[in-house]
Amino acid sequence: MLCRVITFSFLLCVALAMASGEAFAQYTRRAFEFVNLPATARTAGLGGVNITQGYGRPGAAMENPALLAPRAAGHLSANYMGLVAGIRQGTAGYAVLRADSGVWHVSVRYLDYGDFEGYDPAGQPTGTFQASDYAVTAAYSHQSGPFRAGLALSLLRSSIAGEGATGLALDIGGVFQHPEQDLTAGLVFRNAGVIISDYSGADSRMPFDVQAGLSFRPAFMPFRFSITAHNLLVDNLVYVESEGERPPFTESIFRRLVFGTQIGLGKSVILRAGYNHLLRKELRLEQAGGGAGFAYGIEVRAGLFTLAYSHLGYHAAGGGDHISLTANMQTLAGKLF
Template identity: 30%
Template sequence: MILRMRHRAPNLLSGIAVLQRWAVVLIFLTALPGPALKGQTGGDNTYEFLNLSHSAFANATGGISVASWRSDLTLPYFNPAMLNAAMDNDISLSFSSWFAGIRYGYASWAHSTATAGNFAGGISFASYGTFTEADEAGNITGSFTAAEYGFNIIWSWQIDSSFSVGVNLKPVISNLERYFSAGLCADIGATYRNERLLLDAGLVIRNAGLQLVGYTGDGGEPLPFEIIAGATKRLAHAPFSFSLTLRHLEKPDMTFDYNPEDDAGQGGFGEDILRHIVLGVEILPSDAFWIGAGLDYQRRAEMRTGQRTGMAGFTAGFGIRTKAFELAFAHGAFHPAGGSNHITVTLKPDIIFKKTEHAEP
């Protein structure tokens, strides 16, 4: 789907200058003391909820998308450069159900200007539920809750018809029982579009920042820093598009030997490469309906049980859209025992209210 821009983008030199300024900010953040930006992937970082994907489309096509240029306001959450003028005044609401009663979601709104680029604001949350509180003797003393919140301030700049850059500034707060933490991080991304080749590409540096206030008073816990690259190729004469995403480019070795007696996950160099890869496919039977499927090889490799893998790592979903709204659903299989469900609703108030006005007598 080709998105028409509302205004002429600023020139290339201006866009590069803006990108350079934000790059300096991120370099400063990564240079701060402490282990905040070591390339770890799971269980070693604070604020891991920042890696949860809120887009039903992305969750349907492998779990992540940094290079699918479309009018979907949830996609700039992972690559801010994908925020574009076609999303002007859009409202997006996402909700996901996870394991053990965990729920998370995201709400955002976008606004485009003719001279200052595109802006979006959003809030994400992860609610871990209510827990039983007990003392050291096992006596029940009450209950407590745990939740985390992220605030997204997104800006993007259309350099020309092919290149875009974007930044997502993210203050973070976390409340786990009586323990509180706060942090600040940012994403910086870029996209490239080639309409002649029907090719989209993206590169993003995510979660560069630091923990400002630690749970015990001291900060310095590492954040889930990541470098991601991806590409999406559409076919000229068939309703298909294919995506390839490479995760954790900052960490060459993605293997984790949790059972030294089982060498099934030790595949050498080839296994290292595969664990970076997320594959996706989108089928467009019509402009009003899409179907998606994908595979996250890292998830599949880590979530197998013995010799059983089932559908772990595979994802699927669909979306129904009109000019005024889009409703999308996705399911991701994490484990042979089950998976997660995701719903995204995107509304275009300008079109909805315009239709309402025309309907009035």
């Protein structure tokens, strides 16, 4: 039964991607790009894209539904990100274990761009307006030997100054955990779906992406390394100024890769670092790169609570500060009541 569901979902992802014109398309005209921002401090601290670390943590289901595992049941995760110019993102999720149907996870993501001053074509002020995005997601995962598969269905909404767009997105992910070694491999088809309603005069596309990753910890070492490939179906990620100019092959490859590592200091503290080459090249200034593309973070576990902080550099002017709090609500409720 599980194999049939996964096979059907995979074929549906491919069909939706082809129908929306996203497969093998340019990296343009994509709507709902906010879903590609890191949802948790853990992901941000590893470079902004990671689909293999965080197995069994509820927040990880927002990056790869296959990372949702039974030990996440009863945990509530809340995440906050502050960007430049007052842009803020908040996410929250909760996982439930059902003995007869696997693990379920429900999450909400909200991105607030703040207030803007509006003007008409003549330059006269028209008052302030707001812009925001949000997503409501239900995810499910199931184990089969060393493999775990997951599905996630999201309702997406974007609005600005009274205009809006609505979409429906499907994620399908899988992870393989080596039975004898600390090694995890993952594959995710993200954001295959349809635009239900679009902005007036727009012809948007879903931000469909295929991501593959690998995480491993060498024997007798406290470090865990990860490498994640994204934008695998985009034919060109390098901007060229003149027609016929071809970017170096290595540059095209490395813009698709994100590198991360973390080290555990005992059982309560984890340090993280990451590098995102695409962010580095796209958002750095010509004369000063600043911290664009580099990430670092720390996580502290205390009893039933886990607090994490990460900083991901986007530009020389600043980056994103991420704070995540995870609580074992099931155990906490048992102690309180």
